[in-house]
Amino acid sequence: MTLLSSLALHVGLPVLGLALLLTLVRLAKGPTIADRVVALDLLGTLGISVVGVVAVAARNAVYLDVAIVLALLSFLGTVAFAAYLERSR
């Protein structure tokens, strides 16, 4: 275990977990549905960062493909959510 991977494991992942918790707070209390969509978008985006940090922590480049697919799905989900919201008023 190199210094970089232990840094990713012991500093990167806890900080990202804290960020995910703060996002979940906004997701729970967001006054409008648009706030919740923004929070969901940030959750998906933070998930991509988590996968990237996990790739560094595990020293395995396969996780990079996971991050790319997650980025694609998160973008499509957010745009679909926004289009549905805009049409459904």
Place this chain on the structure above:
Amino acid sequence: MSLRDLLAAALLLAGVLTALLAAIGLLRMPDVYTRMSASSKAVTLAKMCVFLALALEFGALGVTTRALAAVAFVFLTAPLAAHAIGRAAVALGVPFAPGTMPNEMPPREPASAEDADP
């Protein structure tokens, strides 16, 4: 510990802390539009830093190419997603924060086109 490792560690830390800043911005900003602005821009930078740290850490041609492609994809799609959410919020009639000065979107209901900030 080589210079490359040091640079990768700095990029990783910068990315992770910027992601935390994005979450704090999402929690603390006053309305949807500022929240979306803060979170989408900061987290784009965070993802770029994490992917570049990954590319530096592995240093292989395939990994670097995929990481750069992922950065390009994120830079192309993140503003689109934020713009779509912002448009949807305006269409839903989500109010702006009281201190908002320029409102360049066409008003949905008559009046309130030129509110002056007192």
